[in-house]
Amino acid sequence: MADDPDVPDFEVPVGLFQDLEDLKAQVAALTAQVKALTEHPAGEPGEAFADDTAPGEEDGGEEPGDEEEWQFPPFILLLDPPQYDDELRALIEWVEGVLVPGYLGEPTSDSRWCHLWFEHPVAVARLHALWLAWQELTDPATCGYTGPSVWHRDHLDPCMRELRPSSGPFGGCTKSEHQIDHRLPGTVPSAWRQGT
Structure with a gap:
């Protein structure tokens, strides 16, 4: 094959x-x-609606009571029970099963952690965002080979820098004592709530 004039002779890096x-x-x-x-529930994949209107928009208006539902998990602090409870339960499983044993060393005065982290709303919000990014960036179908590296660099490291310093949400907590009152925020502003 090396003598074949039709085959170029070069090395592939x-x-x-x-x-x-x-x-x-x-x-x-x-x-x-x-x-x-491109898939629509009313037709075949890629099939456009006959009059370029979506279901429920006939005659140019939405039907009463039709509200667009979120397709992706919303910000956890905006959920009401039982959705909040279900999402928190799944988050706790991930934090205690993956994050704590895999990434967190022994807490120190410079690198805090609270065993009751789920009672700190700031920690819940940040860890939930971290978990959502982990779900997306560890799925080979959506992230390729670089997803885990991106998750570490862009999500894990910044999250830990915000949560674990002595000035973070666990600043008043020690190994034997849990304090929540020192960082407990007021109510969530109504502007954060969708449709309110």
Whole structure:
């Protein structure tokens, strides 16, 4: 084959294969996103509505009582029970099962942690956001090979820098004592609530 004049003689860099695999993963993720975006419940995938109006928008108006529901998990502090309780329960499983044993060392005066972190609203909000990013960036179908690195750099490290210093939400907590009153915020402003 080396003597065949039709076959070019060159070496392929190893990194090119890795780049190709990354591109394949990105194409697969984009293909899945396009497929999800083009599927309509009233027709075949990619089929447009006959008069370019969505269901419930006939005659130019929405039907009474139709409100657009969120497709993705909203900010956890905006949830009401029982949705808040369900989301918090799942978050606790992830924090106690993945984050604490895998990433948190022994708490110190410079690197705090509270075993009752779920009673600190600031910690709940930040850890929930961290968990949502982890779900997205550890799914090979959506993130390729670089997702976990992005999660560490852009999400885990900044979150821990905000939560664990002595000035953070666990600043008044020690190994044997839990304090919440020192950082408990007032009520959530009504402007944060959707539709209020």
